[in-house]
Amino acid sequence: MQTQTGDELMERILAHPSDDIVGTAANDLLAELYAGYPVENLGRLLHSDDEVVVRTGTWLLSELGELAAPMMGEVPALLSSPIRNVRYFAIEVVLSNADDRHGSAIARVMSMSTEYDAAVRWKVLEFLSEASTDQLEAGASSLEAGPVKESAEWLVRQDDEEPDPRDVLARLEGPDPTARLFAAAAAARLSDEDTGLLEHAVNAEDEEIRTFAQSLLSGAD
Incomplete structure (x- = not known):
């Protein structure tokens, strides 16, 4: 069977007579992108009025790692999309390229x-756990004053200064859900040296943090 070109695959996705065809075409297009098909052409998918098409284009970007860098200009709009999966996949693009x-x-x-x-939120927690210190610093400096900025600057200090496990624990157990999320990210970032904080997070009252910690500890087994 003759292999379809990147342009032909794009047309199939744009037409998408069925989700199954979109999935097959998207996987084939991903291979074409890795083989050198211009990533900039994905703009046709990202600017579509069709939710399935935009979601597919963003998924492709999220799978490309650093090859998606030329499309970083598209990311702010994707992060603000009303489509849940688009926001989710766009976070991965930021992690790989920002x-x-x-x-x-x-x-x-x-x-x-x-x-x-x-x-x-789970994807944000993954981002905060895996982002470089430089990425965290760039984000924290761009935030407006408020609880998120305070937590972001605190997380940066856990990398730049000697972390205080008692402070991390206090935030994990505190009443502020944003502070708890950033504390869980700190526990994950520190787990290469000591899994104690993650092990504590497994017993957290916050189910989101509890399951996140469990997933990381299970992966480390």
Whole structure:
């Protein structure tokens, strides 16, 4: 069977007679992108009025790692999308590609720690756990004053200074859900040296933090 070109696959996704065809075409297009098909062409998907198409384009970006860098200009709009999966996948694009030029995008991800959707908050928690210190600093400096900025600056200090486990524990057990989320990220970032904080988080009253800690500890087994 003749292999379809990137342009042909794009047309199939844009037409998407069925979700199954979209999934197959998207996987084939991903291979084409890795083989050199211009990532900029994904703009056609990202600017579509069709939710399935936009979601597919953002998923492709999230799977490309650093190859998605030329499309970072599209990310702010994706992070603000009303489509849950688009916001979710866009966070992965920021994690893979953002640097100090993209402080506003990182700040937007940090602000999504207050997101109403649990799946998106989980992705934000993953971001905060895995982002580089430079990324955290760029995001924190771009945030407006408020609880998220305070928590972001606190998280940066856990990398730049000697962390205080008692402070992390106090935040994990505190009443502020945003502070708890950032504390869980700190526990994850410190777990390479000591899993004690994550083990404590497994017993947290906050189910979101409890299950996140469990997933990390299970992966470390």
